[in-house]
Amino acid sequence: MPLTPDQIAEIEALRATPRPTLRAVSEGMEAHLYKAHEVLDHGFVRVIDYMGNDAAIVQAARVSYGAGTKKVNDDSGLIRYLMRHWHSTPFEMCELKLHVKLPIFVARQWIRHRTANVNEYSARYSIMDREFYIPEPQHLAAQSTVNNQGRGAVLEGAEAARVLEILKSDAARSYDHYEAMLSQDGQQGLARELARMNLPANIYTQWYWKVDLHNLFHFLRLRADAHAQYEIRIYAEAIAKVVADWVPVAYGAFEDYRMGGTTLSAKAMAVLKRRLAGETVTQEESGMSKGEWREFTEVWG
Amino acid sequence: MPLTPDQIAEIEALRATPRPTLRAVSEGMEAHLYKAHEVLDHGFVRVIDYMGNDAAIVQAARVSYGAGTKKVNDDSGLIRYLMRHWHSTPFEMCELKLHVKLPIFVARQWIRHRTANVNEYSARYSIMDREFYIPEPQHLAAQSTVNNQGRGAVLEGAEAARVLEILKSDAARSYDHYEAMLSQDGQQGLARELARMNLPANIYTQWYWKVDLHNLFHFLRLRADAHAQYEIRIYAEAIAKVVADWVPVAYGAFEDYRMGGTTLSAKAMAVLKRRLAGETVTQEESGMSKGEWREFTEVWG
Amino acid sequence: MPLTPDQIAEIEALRATPRPTLRAVSEGMEAHLYKAHEVLDHGFVRVIDYMGNDAAIVQAARVSYGAGTKKVNDDSGLIRYLMRHWHSTPFEMCELKLHVKLPIFVARQWIRHRTANVNEYSARYSIMDREFYIPEPQHLAAQSTVNNQGRGAVLEGAEAARVLEILKSDAARSYDHYEAMLSQDGQQGLARELARMNLPANIYTQWYWKVDLHNLFHFLRLRADAHAQYEIRIYAEAIAKVVADWVPVAYGAFEDYRMGGTTLSAKAMAVLKRRLAGETVTQEESGMSKGEWREFTEVWG
Amino acid sequence: MPLTPDQIAEIEALRATPRPTLRAVSEGMEAHLYKAHEVLDHGFVRVIDYMGNDAAIVQAARVSYGAGTKKVNDDSGLIRYLMRHWHSTPFEMCELKLHVKLPIFVARQWIRHRTANVNEYSARYSIMDREFYIPEPQHLAAQSTVNNQGRGAVLEGAEAARVLEILKSDAARSYDHYEAMLSQDGQQGLARELARMNLPANIYTQWYWKVDLHNLFHFLRLRADAHAQYEIRIYAEAIAKVVADWVPVAYGAFEDYRMGGTTLSAKAMAVLKRRLAGETVTQEESGMSKGEWREFTEVWG
Structure with missing residues (x-):
C-alpha cells in the first residue's frame, strides 16, 4: 500500500478545501487532484496541479482577449487541425504537475524526456524507504528471441520461483546492509550519499514532474507504445487516463492522429x-x- | 488606448465569474488576472493564468504529500536557501502565462529567451493593426558616446522634432501602403505573408508567453537591468510587479540575491x-x- | 551580390589552409566549408563548422570505443532503423554551424525553432546595411482564396508594378531616414537602438546558427515543406542540399521516412x-x- | 583497468590517422582526442569530438565572415567581457562530445543537466559488465554532522572494513544473481530489461555526452564545486582540465569570474x-x- 494514514489525511485535507479562482478550470481534472492512482506494487501517480483546458489551447492559438465566443464545434475542429498539422505551440499552453513514485530503473528511462521540470527525493539528504518493485508472476518474462530489447514468454515453475526469490532476498539484504552502514549505533555511520550506492535499481524513488501538454503527448506516444517496457508503459497509461479527463478534445485528437495512427515512408x-x-x-x-x-x-x- | 470596448467587456466577463478549484491559489495573483497593465503607448501585459505559489516551491523542494505543516518562517528560510545556492528546480514548479502586446523590435529581443512557450499573432494569417510605438520625448535619446549599445543625452529642439516627424510619417505611410497592397478593390491583393514585409519594426504585435518562475527570474535579471534597452526594461518592470504579488517570498529572495546583489571575480x-x-x-x-x-x-x- | 571582395578574400583564405585533425571528417562537407550559397536577392547560407558524419551516428548509437568494424551496409540499416523508430538521440550527436543572411521577416519565423544556438548581428551595437529583399516578379503572389495563410496566383501588370514600386521606394525612404536620424552632422544623432525601429521587415540581418542534426531535420521537415512560406523554404532547401552531402545515409533515411513519407490518422x-x-x-x-x-x-x- | 587491449588498439588506430580539414582546430584538444582519462576505479572520460576554439567564440560574437584580423589581445578582452556580462550565446558556439564511463548513482546526478545530448549504453539491449565502484579508504566518509547532504570524517578501523566488505560482497552477489537470472542453461533466461533491476547503483554504465561550452561551464560550476559529491566532482575536474587545453582564454575567464569568484546579496x-x-x-x-x-x-x- 503506497500511502500511510498520515499521507491519506494530508490528501483528504487538500481535497476538502475548494477555493475560488478566476483561472480556467477543468472539471475533469479537479476530480483527480491529489488522489493517488496506484501503479505497480508500491508506485503511484498523483496530479498536484494543472494549468489550462481545451479552451485554453484554442485561446492561445487565436491569441485572443477572452475565452472566445466560438462554438465548441469550431474549437474541436481547430484543435484537430492543429494536431494534424503539427502546430505544437498551442498545446504547450497547458501544463501538468505530477507527484510520481516509481522504481529507479523506470525513473532512469523517464528522465530522458528533457523538456520537463523535476524535483526528485534526494538520497544524499534523506534515507530511502524500504520499498522495492517485485514483478507479479505474469510480468516475469523471458528475453525475447526475436527482439533484442523485448520480452518473450512468461517464466514458469522453478525458474519463476527462483527469480522471484532472488529479487526479494537481494532487495531485503541490500536494504539491511544499507541500514547497517548508515547506523550510528556504536559507529560513525556512513554518509548517506555513499550508502545509497548499495541499493538496487528496483527500489522506489519519487519526484515532482511538471511538463507541458505537447511534450506530455510526446512522452505518451513513446511510453504508452507497445514497444515500451511494461513497467514504464503502465505509468504512461495511468497518465493518459488523467489527460483524457483533463483535455478531452485534445486527447481525442491525440488518440486519432498519434496513438492510433501510423507513419508511412x-x-x-x-x-x-x-x-x-x-x-x-x-x-x-x-x-x-x-x-x-x-x-x-x-x-x- | 490599447483595448477596445469589446475587449474590455471580455475581460470583465472573465473576472466576474470565479469558480471553485482545489489547486494552490495565490490571492495576490487573482487580483491581476486578465487585467491589462499598460506599457509604452499601445502595449500591455496581462496575466492569463498561473500555476503555484510560494508554498508550491517549498512543497516541490520537499517532494511532500500535502501542503506541509511547517511554519511560514521555515518556508521563507528554505526559499532563500534555495535561491542562494542556485537550486533552481523548485522555482521551475511555478508557471506563468501572459498575454503581451509589444513592438516587433522588442519582441525580437524577448524571443531570444528560448525556455518559454510562445503563440504569436500571425501576420501570414491575419492583418496587422495600425499601431506603432512612437517614443515619448524624454525617451528620444542620442547614441551614447561611451557605450556602443547604449543611450546618451535626450534629443532636443529641432533634432527631436525632426526624428518624431520621421517616425510618425514613415509609420503612417508604410501602413497606408500595406493596406493598399492588400486591398482587393479592383485588384487581386498581395498575399498577407508578403505585404507584411513593408511594415517597420515599431509596429505592435502580440503573443501568449508562458514561462516557469526560474526562467522568468533569469529574464527579469537581464531585462529589468539598467543595461537593457528602455523599451524592453519597462515590460520587465511591469512583470516584476506582478511576480512580487504572486510569490512574495521568492520575489524577495530574488531581489536580495539577484537584482540587488552582484558578482565578484x-x-x-x-x-x-x-x-x-x-x-x-x-x-x-x-x-x-x-x-x-x-x-x-x-x-x- | 551578397559578398564584398574583402569578404570573398577572407573566405578564400580560410579555404586555402587545411590543417590536420584526428576528428571524424565528412569529405562532402569539407567541400562546402565557408562558401556562400546564395539565397533570394541578397541572402546566403554558409557552413562555418560541423561535427560528426554518418559513422558518428552509428558510433553513438552503439556507445562504442572506436569507429567500429561493421560494414557500411550494416551502418546504413541501423541508421534507417533509428530514423524509422524515432530514436532521435544518435542524430543529436552531429552538429552544424551556419552563417546565414536573411530578411528579418524570415528570421522571425526561423527563430521559433528554439533548440538551436544563435548569435545575431546587433542593430543596437552596429549600423544595418542598406539591403532589402524585393521579390522577383514570379514570387509576387496574391492572397490565396482557399488558404488563409497561403499564396494564390502571381500578380500581373499594373498591380505587380505598383507593388514592386511601393516595396522599393518605401525601403529606400526608410533607410534614408534611418541614416538621417543616426547622422551626427550638426546634430547629436539618434541612438542606434531607437533608429532601427524605422526599418521594415524586409531588411536583411545575419546570424550564426548552430543546431544538432535531429533538430535540423525537424526544421527541414517543417520549413522545406510545401506549406512553408516560399522565402523560408528556399533557405531550407539550400540547407537540405548541404546536409545531403554531409551525412548522405542519414539524409536518405530522412527523405524516405519524413520528407517523402506521410502520417495517417x-x-x-x-x-x-x-x-x-x-x-x-x-x-x-x-x-x-x-x-x-x-x-x-x-x-x- | 578500464580498457581492454582491443579497446586500446581501437583508440590507437583512431589517433594514428590524421586527416586534413578546413575547420577551426584546437591543438590542445587534438592531443586529448580519444584518450581515456581515468576517473575513480573503473571510470574514464574520453574526448570523442569537439567544435570550435577560442577564436570561434570571438567570430560568432562579431558575426564575422572570416577568422578576423584582430589581435589575440583584443580577442581575450572580448571573451572576458562576454563572460563578465553574461553574454552566453557566443560560448554556445563551441561544442564538446565525450565518452564517459561512470557509476549509475553519478549518472543520475549528471543527467539532471538537461541541455545536453546523451546516448547511454542500454541494459535493455545489452548485458552490463561486472564493474562496480568501490571507494578508496580515504573517500569512505561518515555522514556530516553539520550538513545534511555532506560528508564528515573518514571512517576508520572495523567500521571502514565492514562497509568495504558489504559493498564488495553485495556487488558480487547481485552480479552473480544477475547472470544466473539471465542464464539460458536449462532455462529460458529472464529478460535483460527485468534482470537489470537487481543491480546496485554503484555498477558502471557509459554514455556519449555532447554539450555546448556555455552549458558545460554551468555543469562545471555546479559539479566541480566543493559542495558537489566527490564522485561527480572528480569527473568535473577531469573535464575541466581538458577544457583548459581546448579553449584556454575562455577557460581562464571562467576561472576568474565563475569558479574563483563569488556572488553577493x-x-x-x-x-x-x-x-x-x-x-x-x-x-x-x-x-x-x-x-x-x-x-x-x-x-x-
Missing part, C-alpha cells in the same frame, strides 16, 4: 498505392529491407 | 580583501583591465 | 484498409471532417 | 561597504540569517 506509400491499383508487390520490389517489410506487413497485411 | 575579491585589510590597490595591481576596473569602482568606489 | 488507416479490401468509402462514412477528407484525397485519390 | 554588499568604511557589523545588524552569516564570514572573515 515514401516506399511504403508507393507500395500501398500500387496495391490500391490492384497490383501485388513483393518485398524485393518494395525497396524495403526485410525488417522494414515485416513491420509494414504487420500493419497492412 | 577572483581578482575583485582579492582587491576587496586587501582593501578590508587597509591597503590601497591600483588598477595596475588589481590585474583587471581598464574597463573592468571602471565597472568595479562604479560599485565599490 | 486512425480514421485514415481504417479507410485505406477498407479500400484495400475493395470497398468504396465516402467522406461521411470516414468520420473525417471535410477539410481532413480533402487533405486525405489529395494524397490517396 | 544586497545585504552582503551593504555589510562589505560598511566594513570598508571602517564599521563593525554584527549578524543581527546585517539582516542575514545565521546560516547565511556563517556562509558570508567563511569567505569574508
Whole structure:
C-alpha cells in the first residue's frame, strides 16, 4: 500500500478545501487532484496541479482577449487541425504537475524526456524507504528471441520461483546492509550519499514532474507504445487516463492522429498505392529491407 | 488606448465569474488576472493564468504529500536557501502565462529567451493593426558616446522634432501602403505573408508567453537591468510587479540575491580583501583591465 | 551580390589552409566549408563548422570505443532503423554551424525553432546595411482564396508594378531616414537602438546558427515543406542540399521516412484498409471532417 | 583497468590517422582526442569530438565572415567581457562530445543537466559488465554532522572494513544473481530489461555526452564545486582540465569570474561597504540569517 494514514489525511485535507479562482478550470481534472492512482506494487501517480483546458489551447492559438465566443464545434475542429498539422505551440499552453513514485530503473528511462521540470527525493539528504518493485508472476518474462530489447514468454515453475526469490532476498539484504552502514549505533555511520550506492535499481524513488501538454503527448506516444517496457508503459497509461479527463478534445485528437495512427515512408506509400491499383508487390520490389517489410506487413497485411 | 470596448467587456466577463478549484491559489495573483497593465503607448501585459505559489516551491523542494505543516518562517528560510545556492528546480514548479502586446523590435529581443512557450499573432494569417510605438520625448535619446549599445543625452529642439516627424510619417505611410497592397478593390491583393514585409519594426504585435518562475527570474535579471534597452526594461518592470504579488517570498529572495546583489571575480575579491585589510590597490595591481576596473569602482568606489 | 571582395578574400583564405585533425571528417562537407550559397536577392547560407558524419551516428548509437568494424551496409540499416523508430538521440550527436543572411521577416519565423544556438548581428551595437529583399516578379503572389495563410496566383501588370514600386521606394525612404536620424552632422544623432525601429521587415540581418542534426531535420521537415512560406523554404532547401552531402545515409533515411513519407490518422488507416479490401468509402462514412477528407484525397485519390 | 587491449588498439588506430580539414582546430584538444582519462576505479572520460576554439567564440560574437584580423589581445578582452556580462550565446558556439564511463548513482546526478545530448549504453539491449565502484579508504566518509547532504570524517578501523566488505560482497552477489537470472542453461533466461533491476547503483554504465561550452561551464560550476559529491566532482575536474587545453582564454575567464569568484546579496554588499568604511557589523545588524552569516564570514572573515 503506497500511502500511510498520515499521507491519506494530508490528501483528504487538500481535497476538502475548494477555493475560488478566476483561472480556467477543468472539471475533469479537479476530480483527480491529489488522489493517488496506484501503479505497480508500491508506485503511484498523483496530479498536484494543472494549468489550462481545451479552451485554453484554442485561446492561445487565436491569441485572443477572452475565452472566445466560438462554438465548441469550431474549437474541436481547430484543435484537430492543429494536431494534424503539427502546430505544437498551442498545446504547450497547458501544463501538468505530477507527484510520481516509481522504481529507479523506470525513473532512469523517464528522465530522458528533457523538456520537463523535476524535483526528485534526494538520497544524499534523506534515507530511502524500504520499498522495492517485485514483478507479479505474469510480468516475469523471458528475453525475447526475436527482439533484442523485448520480452518473450512468461517464466514458469522453478525458474519463476527462483527469480522471484532472488529479487526479494537481494532487495531485503541490500536494504539491511544499507541500514547497517548508515547506523550510528556504536559507529560513525556512513554518509548517506555513499550508502545509497548499495541499493538496487528496483527500489522506489519519487519526484515532482511538471511538463507541458505537447511534450506530455510526446512522452505518451513513446511510453504508452507497445514497444515500451511494461513497467514504464503502465505509468504512461495511468497518465493518459488523467489527460483524457483533463483535455478531452485534445486527447481525442491525440488518440486519432498519434496513438492510433501510423507513419508511412515514401516506399511504403508507393507500395500501398500500387496495391490500391490492384497490383501485388513483393518485398524485393518494395525497396524495403526485410525488417522494414515485416513491420509494414504487420500493419497492412 | 490599447483595448477596445469589446475587449474590455471580455475581460470583465472573465473576472466576474470565479469558480471553485482545489489547486494552490495565490490571492495576490487573482487580483491581476486578465487585467491589462499598460506599457509604452499601445502595449500591455496581462496575466492569463498561473500555476503555484510560494508554498508550491517549498512543497516541490520537499517532494511532500500535502501542503506541509511547517511554519511560514521555515518556508521563507528554505526559499532563500534555495535561491542562494542556485537550486533552481523548485522555482521551475511555478508557471506563468501572459498575454503581451509589444513592438516587433522588442519582441525580437524577448524571443531570444528560448525556455518559454510562445503563440504569436500571425501576420501570414491575419492583418496587422495600425499601431506603432512612437517614443515619448524624454525617451528620444542620442547614441551614447561611451557605450556602443547604449543611450546618451535626450534629443532636443529641432533634432527631436525632426526624428518624431520621421517616425510618425514613415509609420503612417508604410501602413497606408500595406493596406493598399492588400486591398482587393479592383485588384487581386498581395498575399498577407508578403505585404507584411513593408511594415517597420515599431509596429505592435502580440503573443501568449508562458514561462516557469526560474526562467522568468533569469529574464527579469537581464531585462529589468539598467543595461537593457528602455523599451524592453519597462515590460520587465511591469512583470516584476506582478511576480512580487504572486510569490512574495521568492520575489524577495530574488531581489536580495539577484537584482540587488552582484558578482565578484577572483581578482575583485582579492582587491576587496586587501582593501578590508587597509591597503590601497591600483588598477595596475588589481590585474583587471581598464574597463573592468571602471565597472568595479562604479560599485565599490 | 551578397559578398564584398574583402569578404570573398577572407573566405578564400580560410579555404586555402587545411590543417590536420584526428576528428571524424565528412569529405562532402569539407567541400562546402565557408562558401556562400546564395539565397533570394541578397541572402546566403554558409557552413562555418560541423561535427560528426554518418559513422558518428552509428558510433553513438552503439556507445562504442572506436569507429567500429561493421560494414557500411550494416551502418546504413541501423541508421534507417533509428530514423524509422524515432530514436532521435544518435542524430543529436552531429552538429552544424551556419552563417546565414536573411530578411528579418524570415528570421522571425526561423527563430521559433528554439533548440538551436544563435548569435545575431546587433542593430543596437552596429549600423544595418542598406539591403532589402524585393521579390522577383514570379514570387509576387496574391492572397490565396482557399488558404488563409497561403499564396494564390502571381500578380500581373499594373498591380505587380505598383507593388514592386511601393516595396522599393518605401525601403529606400526608410533607410534614408534611418541614416538621417543616426547622422551626427550638426546634430547629436539618434541612438542606434531607437533608429532601427524605422526599418521594415524586409531588411536583411545575419546570424550564426548552430543546431544538432535531429533538430535540423525537424526544421527541414517543417520549413522545406510545401506549406512553408516560399522565402523560408528556399533557405531550407539550400540547407537540405548541404546536409545531403554531409551525412548522405542519414539524409536518405530522412527523405524516405519524413520528407517523402506521410502520417495517417486512425480514421485514415481504417479507410485505406477498407479500400484495400475493395470497398468504396465516402467522406461521411470516414468520420473525417471535410477539410481532413480533402487533405486525405489529395494524397490517396 | 578500464580498457581492454582491443579497446586500446581501437583508440590507437583512431589517433594514428590524421586527416586534413578546413575547420577551426584546437591543438590542445587534438592531443586529448580519444584518450581515456581515468576517473575513480573503473571510470574514464574520453574526448570523442569537439567544435570550435577560442577564436570561434570571438567570430560568432562579431558575426564575422572570416577568422578576423584582430589581435589575440583584443580577442581575450572580448571573451572576458562576454563572460563578465553574461553574454552566453557566443560560448554556445563551441561544442564538446565525450565518452564517459561512470557509476549509475553519478549518472543520475549528471543527467539532471538537461541541455545536453546523451546516448547511454542500454541494459535493455545489452548485458552490463561486472564493474562496480568501490571507494578508496580515504573517500569512505561518515555522514556530516553539520550538513545534511555532506560528508564528515573518514571512517576508520572495523567500521571502514565492514562497509568495504558489504559493498564488495553485495556487488558480487547481485552480479552473480544477475547472470544466473539471465542464464539460458536449462532455462529460458529472464529478460535483460527485468534482470537489470537487481543491480546496485554503484555498477558502471557509459554514455556519449555532447554539450555546448556555455552549458558545460554551468555543469562545471555546479559539479566541480566543493559542495558537489566527490564522485561527480572528480569527473568535473577531469573535464575541466581538458577544457583548459581546448579553449584556454575562455577557460581562464571562467576561472576568474565563475569558479574563483563569488556572488553577493544586497545585504552582503551593504555589510562589505560598511566594513570598508571602517564599521563593525554584527549578524543581527546585517539582516542575514545565521546560516547565511556563517556562509558570508567563511569567505569574508
